[in-house]
Amino acid sequence: MNNPRPDELWLDPLLSRHLTRVSAPDDLWRRIQDSPSAVPASPRRAIPAPVYRWVLTTAVLVIAVAWGILLRSEQRLLTAREVALQALEREPEDLDFRSSTGSEIRTWVKARTGLEIPLPSHAAENVRLAGACAVPGGSPSIEVAYRIAGRKAALVVSKAAHHDAGDKHRFLHCESVGSARVSSWTMRGQLYTLAYQNHGELRDECLLCHNGSDPMVLRN
């Protein structure tokens, strides 16, 4: 490949002879040492490549896990939203357990799914409990159907994707879907999704759990 032609053969030895390697000047090392950017007195420890790889892998894993949790949480939120909207259309005869007493529904739910629903034993005056229904799916989930001042409402409760042990409501989502409104929040490690007929005021629907004398309705 690209070998010199016979009439060029004189060039190779000429170049080899006149472009030979030479010795570096003796003061080169001193010049390098004297340079402001020369080797530092206390050398910086180089981080070996495996450490970089380890850090990078960990960071990717953390991001993936966080993303997974977020996605799962979002999916649960979407699922609970759909279930709550469907529950709003359900008739009382379609419920798994029909009762107008809070304590009975609470006990049934606890026995069926292990979930704790903070229904008071005596509901507020306008609240008419219809019953509860287990939501088919992987994780335990329950819906509670009720009417308030004649309007339909449904509360879907399931385990939250990430544990929130606080007593306060941490609102996640609120939207209007047609004539209905959906709100969701987490509390004590459970995800609550409330669907109700939109009338501009959420406060009445809160009476399901907060029976009027409970100030949490206003705080949260």
Added chain:
Amino acid sequence: MVLEGNDREVMQGCRRGDPDAFRVLFDTYKDRVYSIALRYSGDAGMAMDITQDTFLKLMSCIAEFRGDAQFETWLFRLVVNRCLDHHRRGRRFLPLVSGLFDLVRVSSETVLHELLRAEFQSSVQDVVQTLPPEQRIVIVLRYTEGLSYEEIADVLGCSTGTVGSRLNRAHKVLQRRLSHLRKSVGGSRE
């Protein structure tokens, strides 16, 4: 040099910032780095600058060298980049004349011989200086370092075909401009 044994220890020492290890590396490669810089630039002062820059760069980025490639190839890339950088900065590369000053010290018997040699060398170096940078660096790597086409291609990050064509073009120019030295080489085969 694929790092093995002591070389690997030296490299690890350099990565830790050990000045002794770096000194070993410097002593091993200083002549080769300086020679490339000198033959490329044609100026001793410039070659010193390029060599100094190359080793300072080596100090600062030795951790980036993984050890699974040819260290020489990696080092030569640093030198070549420094050479091209200096060229881009527009510095004038002066003809090599420092060797002539050394003649003052040699004995009278050898003065003529050395003078002729220096003149030849100066002439070859001057003509090499006229080559475009990409041809010049190929010539230097080929004749100063004796690298193969494949090794030059590795250093420059181009194909062997490109190396071949650059060498070919450089040869044609050099052949024409150095034809007056042909007889003195004794390589005439006409």
